[in-house]
Amino acid sequence: MTGSLVVARLLIGEAARRRLLLALLLLTLVVIALTVWGFSRINELTPSGQPISEAQRRTIASQLLILVMFMFSWVISLASVFVAAPAISGELESGIAAAVLARPISRLEYVVGKWLGLLALILAYGIGAGVVEIVAVNVVVGYLPPRPLEFLAFVVGEGVVLLTLALALSTRMSGMVGGVIAAILFGIAWMGGIIGGVGAALGNQTITHVGTATKLILPTDGLWRGAVWSLEPAVIIAANTQLGPAVAANPFFAAEPPPAAYVVWAVAWIAAVLVLAVWSFRSREI
Amino acid sequence: MASAPAIRAEHITKRYGRIVALSDLSLDVASGVFGFLGPNGAGKTTAIKVLLGLTRPTSGGGAILGEGFGTKAALRRIGYLPELFRYQSWLAAREVLALHCELAGIERARWSAEIDRILAIVGLADRGASRVGTFSKGMQQRLGLGVALLGDPQVVLLDEPTSALDPVGRHDVREIIRALRERGAVVFLNSHLLTEVEQVCDSVAIVDRGKVVAQGTLADLLRTSSVRIRASGLTREGRAALARFGELDDAADGAILIRGIEMEGIPDAVASAVASGARVYAVEPQHESLEERFLRLLGQ
Ligand SMILES: Nc1ncnc2c1ncn2[C@@H]1O[C@H](COP(=O)(O)OP(=O)(O)OP(=O)(O)O)[C@@H](O)[C@H]1O
Ligand SMILES: [Mg+2]
Numbered sequence: 117m118t119g120s121l122v123v124a125r126l127l128i129g130e131a132a133r134r135r136l137l138l139a140l141l142l143l144t145l146v147v148i149a150l151t152v153w154g155f156s157r158i159n160e161l162t163p164s165g166q167p168i169s170e171a172q173r174r175t176i177a178s179q180l181l182i183l184v185m186f187m188f189s190w191v192i193s194l195a196s197v198f199v200a201a202p203a204i205s206g207e208l209e210s211g212i213a214a215a216v217l218a219r220p221i222s223r224l225e226y227v228v229g230k231w232l233g234l235l236a237l238i239l240a241y242g243i244g245a246g247v248v249e250i251v252a253v254n255v256v257v258g259y260l261p262p263r264p265l266e267f268l269a270f271v272v273g274e275g276v277v278l279l280t281l282a283l284a285l286s287t288r289m290s291g292m293v294g295g296v297i298a299a300i301l302f303g304i305a306w307m308g309g310i311i312g313g314v315g316a317a318l319g320n321q322t323i324t325h326v327g328t329a330t331k332l333i334l335p336t337d338g339l340w341r342g343a344v345w346s347l348e349p350a351v352i353i354a355a356n357t358q359l360g361p362a363v364a365a366n367p368f369f370a371a372e373p374p375p376a377a378y379v380v381w382a383v384a385w386i387a388a389v390l391v392l393a394v395w396s397f398r399s400r401e402i
Numbered sequence: 403m404a405s406a407p408a409i410r411a412e413h414i415t416k417r418y419g420r421i422v423a424l425s426d427l428s429l430d431v432a433s434g435v436f437g438f439l440g441p442n443g444a445g446k447t448t449a450i451k452v453l454l455g456l457t458r459p460t461s462g463g464g465a466i467l468g469e470g471f472g473t474k475a476a477l478r479r480i481g482y483l484p485e486l487f488r489y490q491s492w493l494a495a496r497e498v499l500a501l502h503c504e505l506a507g508i509e510r511a512r513w514s515a516e517i518d519r520i521l522a523i524v525g526l527a528d529r530g531a532s533r534v535g536t537f538s539k540g541m542q543q544r545l546g547l548g549v550a551l552l553g554d555p556q557v558v559l560l561d562e563p564t565s566a567l568d569p570v571g572r573h574d575v576r577e578i579i580r581a582l583r584e585r586g587a588v589v590f591l592n593s594h595l596l597t598e599v600e601q602v603c604d605s606v607a608i609v610d611r612g613k614v615v616a617q618g619t620l621a622d623l624l625r626t627s628s629v630r631i632r633a634s635g636l637t638r639e640g641r642a643a644l645a646r647f648g649e650l651d652d653a654a655d656g657a658i659l660i661r662g663i664e665m666e667g668i669p670d671a672v673a674s675a676v677a678s679g680a681r682v683y684a685v686e687p688q689h690e691s692l693e694e695r696f697l698r699l700l701g702q
Contacts, residue, residue, distance in 0.1 A: 122501070220478045220506070221505055
């Protein structure tokens with residue numbers, strides 16, 4: 117598998133040389149600067165002429181953080197899609213792949229190498245930016261979400277699901293087409309999750325099943341629910357749960373974490389799509 | 403193992419839907435420089451991709467140095483210059499060569515010396531540190547040639563190696579190919595440039611629309627030639643007798659041209675003309691150039 121490591125290193129090197137990493141870093145700094153400023157306003161809120169209570173401040177901070185992290189999860193997801201979608205097809209179109217694949221390196225090693233390189237990028241970006249964001253909020257308003265590690269795992273997991281999907285598409289279609297398809301599927305899965313929640317709120321079995329099916333077919337929304345849940349203090353969960361089944365339709369709330377079986381499913385899904393990508397690439401002409 | 407020919411192809415056919423890119427290609431290249439000649443779309447690139455295992459043939463098979471197409475054992479001993487010679491534009495030339503050293507499994511300790519040697523051979527010694535993206539097309543092709551030569555491979559597959567080169571570059575490539583032959587490497591050269599093939603190849607196959615229309619050593623292929631005969635009193639029977647030796651053509655000055663006649667057949671042709679009652683004034687054998695041969699074969 118040394119061939120895989122060469123391919124992975126090359127992909128990371130390309131991201132660095134082409135200043136993708138720099139761009140992500142700068143944009144992340146901008147986002148973090150904005151959230152730090154936004155969160156610092158919470159401290160100055162004086163709705164009834166007096167500073168807000170500690171409990172209120174924590175509640176507001178937790179809800180705001182969920183919104184910010186929701187955006188973060190979209191950025192990770194779409195970045196995964198657009199970095200992975202041309203990863204193989206671009207090299208096939210330009211002819212770079214022909215020179216590499218004429219070396220003693222198998223198609224399996226090539227695809228796995230691309231995947232490892234992309235995985236490293238997404239892990240570095242997701243964990244790096246996520247940690248800085250959480251720490252910055254903690255410094256400014258003194259709020260730490262209850263399960264930050266689980267949160268990072270769920271959000272980065274979303275990115276890994278999408279990068280694997282986009283890479284599989286990249287073995288057969290151009291980066292533009294594969295990227296658009298993966299992005300649309302991501303959007304559909306997100307809406308499917310909301311629709312499923314609406315079904316649960318209304319007690320409608322059929323609609324609930326549609327939601328469950330989309331969560332299984334593309335496990336991004338299911339993982340997002342896990343990420344939301346990781347960010348919710350117990351008081352929020354308790355308060356929302358009292359509202360009855362209607363809260364299930366809210367994409368920014370999850371009453372409970374995804375079951376362990378679902379996490380296993382997501383991992384198996386990633387492995388299966390990667391196998392599919394290898395198979396698809398093996399059976400194509402260069 | 404030593405007895406396995408460098409390149410063997412057996413009845414390779416490749417179809418893309420209804421297009422037949424290669425039809426029943428059989429080759430046996432033991433040594434030297436093999437020229438694979440053909441017009442655009444003849445199937446030259448397809449043949450090389452099949453030899454590398456980049457493309458799977460619809461039917462047929464073969465081996466390189468006794469190893470199956472596309473196996474690691476075969477690829478370890480092949481150098482390849484693709485038709486679309488594109489390399490990682492964000493890397494420096496040296497880095498591209500280092501990448502291929504690594505992929506080819508060359509010992510790390512030898513990389514630096516090997517890269518210097520290759521850069522000198524392809525005339526890029528002073529541009530090793532430049533990014534490939536800043537290279538001119540010809541420089542990129544030179545780099546591609548360097549990649550193909552890394553690590554002294556036993557078999558070198560070159561897909562139109564001079565398509566982007568100036569006359570000096572073309573001359574350099576000929577010298578490089580000659581040096582490869584001297585070293586004992588086997589070169590498979592795709593080209594539609596007849597002079598290039600004429601100057602460096604030991605044997606040649608001419609392909610057209612996927613079919614090999616002629617194959618052999620250059621001497622074999624060019625042995626047939628044409629002859630101009632100036633004669634008077636040539637009867638219809640006399641012409642028919644001459645037509646058995648080749649294709650007849652009337653030259654503007656009244657002479658008769660027999661195309662595709664074997665050298666050894668010329669005295670017999672003259673004898674048969676004389677026997678039919680014609681008076682022969684001049685017999686001028688003419689060597690057919692590879693270009694004429696090529697055009698004649700493609701015209702058929
Ligand atoms: N991937 C492909 N899909 C469909 N048809 C193809 C493909 N690759 C090649 N062909 C067809 O196969 C035939 C041979 O193509 P090939 O590239 O081997 O020609 P060539 O001899 O290298 O030509 P050139 O001198 O222009 O490079 C052509 O008719 C071409 O259209
Ligand atoms: Mg070609």
